[in-house]
Amino acid sequence: xxxxxxxxxxxxxxxxxxxxxxxxxxxxxxxxxxxxxxxxxxxxxxxxxxxxxxxxxxxxxxxxxxxxxxxxxxxxxxxxxxxxxxxxxxxxxxxxxxxxxxxxxxxxxxxxxxxxxxxxxxxxxxxxxxxxxxxxxxxxxxxxxxxxxxxxxxxxxxxxxxxxxxxxxxxxxxxxxxxxxxxxxxxxxxxxxxxxxxxxxxxxxxxxxxxxxxxxxxxxxxxxxxx
Amino acid sequence: xxxxxxxxxxxxxxxxxxxxxxxxxxxxxxxxxxxxxxxxxxxxxxxxxxxxxxxxxxxxxxxxxxxxxxxxxxxxxxxxxxxxxxxxxxxxxxxxxxxxxxxxxxxxxxxxxxxxxxxxxxxxxxxxxxxxxxxxxxxxxxxxxxxxxxxxxxxxxxxxxxxxxxxxxxxxxxxxxxxxxxxxxxxxxxxxxxxxxxxxxxxxxxxxxxxxxxxxxxxxxxxxxxxxxxxxxxxxxxxxxxxxxxxxxxxxxxxxxxxxxxxxxxxxxxxxxxxxxxxxxxxxxxxxxxxxxxxxxxxx
Numbered sequence: 001x002x003x004x005x006x007x008x009x010x011x012x013x014x015x016x017x018x019x020x021x022x023x024x025x026x027x028x029x030x031x032x033x034x035x036x037x038x039x040x041x042x043x044x045x046x047x048x049x050x051x052x053x054x055x056x057x058x059x060x061x062x063x064x065x066x067x068x069x070x071x072x073x074x075x076x077x078x079x080x081x082x083x084x085x086x087x088x089x090x091x092x093x094x095x096x097x098x099x100x101x102x103x104x105x106x107x108x109x110x111x112x113x114x115x116x117x118x119x120x121x122x123x124x125x126x127x128x129x130x131x132x133x134x135x136x137x138x139x140x141x142x143x144x145x146x147x148x149x150x151x152x153x154x155x156x157x158x159x160x161x162x163x164x165x166x167x168x169x170x171x172x173x174x175x176x177x178x179x180x181x182x183x184x185x186x187x188x189x190x191x192x193x194x195x196x197x198x199x200x201x202x203x204x205x206x207x208x209x210x211x212x213x214x215x216x217x218x219x220x221x222x223x224x225x226x227x
Numbered sequence: 228x229x230x231x232x233x234x235x236x237x238x239x240x241x242x243x244x245x246x247x248x249x250x251x252x253x254x255x256x257x258x259x260x261x262x263x264x265x266x267x268x269x270x271x272x273x274x275x276x277x278x279x280x281x282x283x284x285x286x287x288x289x290x291x292x293x294x295x296x297x298x299x300x301x302x303x304x305x306x307x308x309x310x311x312x313x314x315x316x317x318x319x320x321x322x323x324x325x326x327x328x329x330x331x332x333x334x335x336x337x338x339x340x341x342x343x344x345x346x347x348x349x350x351x352x353x354x355x356x357x358x359x360x361x362x363x364x365x366x367x368x369x370x371x372x373x374x375x376x377x378x379x380x381x382x383x384x385x386x387x388x389x390x391x392x393x394x395x396x397x398x399x400x401x402x403x404x405x406x407x408x409x410x411x412x413x414x415x416x417x418x419x420x421x422x423x424x425x426x427x428x429x430x431x432x433x434x435x436x437x438x439x440x441x442x443x444x445x446x447x448x449x450x451x452x453x454x455x456x457x458x459x460x461x462x463x464x465x466x467x468x469x470x471x472x473x474x475x476x477x478x479x480x481x482x483x484x485x486x487x488x489x490x491x492x493x494x495x496x497x498x499x500x501x502x503x504x505x506x507x508x509x510x511x512x513x514x515x516x517x518x519x520x521x522x523x524x525x526x527x
Binding site for chain 1: 234238429431433435440
């Protein structure tokens with residue numbers, strides 16, 4: 001599903017990613033670990049087509065992202081669900097509206113779509129908070145809203161950039177459980193994290209980055225203390 | 228799109244009010260100027276198409292002579308409305324004009340008055356050449372303008388004056404309107420630009436979620452169009468109400484001159500046409516103002 005072929009990304013003279021090659025299959029759940037500045041966010045930005053690689057290829061479903069025209073990028077992004085550490089919710093819209101926006105962007109406005117929004121909110125346990133605004137929610141609730149938004153997108157890939165960064169351990173585990181459920185349903189999940197407890201507990205694949213290079217790629221990995 | 232635009236407006240009501248007020252002023256002045264232009268051109272047309280010229284036949288001129296000349300004039304494209312005034316009709320007019328002295332008119336016989344042909348020109352610029360051509364006819368004694376405006380001015384002078392006023396009104400109106408439209412466009416541009424700047428985060432989120440540029444831009448366009456259309460309607464309404472309020476005085480002041488349509492239906496029809504034009508202009512103004520702001524501030 002996701003394939004990096006000798007990808008290098010430079011910002012001026014700074015090398016953010018250096019000859020990175022890996023592949024993540026359909027329905028696979030993989031952690032991306034590494035210290036701050038290791039290149040995790042650059043890797044996610046490449047997958048989102050926010051930036052292009054200096055050299056090498058980034059492929060999704062076999063398609064080189066460089067071949068995408070500017071006008072194709074919005075349609076491509078609709079297949080990618082993104083969860084950010086800073087949530088990126090629209091502050092002046094309710095939980096319900098924030099989730100529904102994903103269907104509106106996709107031009108889906110039928111009553112069935114409204115039902116899907118309600119179901120997504122139910123799946124993340126946010127039905128009773130649907131009419132609240134993000135500022136009225138706890139960190140965990142905000143992140144669950146983001147996950148509901150991702151779920152209604154029906155993405156093929158979920159990219160999670162430190163989704164548990166601001167959450168207590170219990171809430172963080174709830175969020176990861178939701179992502180695991182998505183992976184069980186065939187969605188590829190790539191999660192950048194610093195949360196050692198979660199990485200160690202789930203025993204999923206761990207791709208470890210260090211100074212822009214892949215340091216290790218272990219099928220049932222653990223969190224390295226140096227990260 | 229509409230919902231998002233309404234939310235933008237509700238969130239910053241003072242900016243919205245500023246845009247709407249500027250638009251209202253522009254379209255209020257536009258409506259007044261259009262009404263003035265309409266009034267001046269109908270007044271001009273009224274005077275231009277009034278019977279203006281009278282060709283008097285020589286004393287021995289006959290009805291047949293009058294009909295021959297009348298036919299010639301009727302086939303001339305420079306001439307509008309031709310009417311033969313017989314000796315009896317001339318006497319009747321004379322009696323009406325001298326009604327304060329009935330005794331004098333009693334002594335006047337129809338035979339002392341010449342047959343004449345009343346006609347008007349399609350455009351006053353043809354007057355002199357027509358007079359010159361007609362004067363060559365041996366059966367024509369003299370050709371006169373029929374009336375003055377009672378102020379010592381000839382009709383030609385008055386029409387010239389009116390024509391000048393109408394011309395300057397159109398120029399001054401055009402300049403004022405251009406200035407106001409440009410000001411409105413700039414205000415719209417600044418306000419939509421401010422809206423875009425204050426919504427940078429939202430725009431970034433929408434982009435990451437896969438929103439097309441059309442999806443992101445359309446609420447801003449809708450907002451600009453909304454300001455312009457509401458402003459156009461408000462400006463038109465104010466100007467129309469003011470005109471309706473003043474119309475009895477205007478009709479009385481201009482007496483028989485159709486400065487404005489005399490009946491309510493005609494007036495409402497005129498207002499309807501102006502509103503349609505204003506709304507179309509508002510749509511163009513709103514969309515183009517927002518479009519320029521988007522091009523300038525929303526590079527996606």
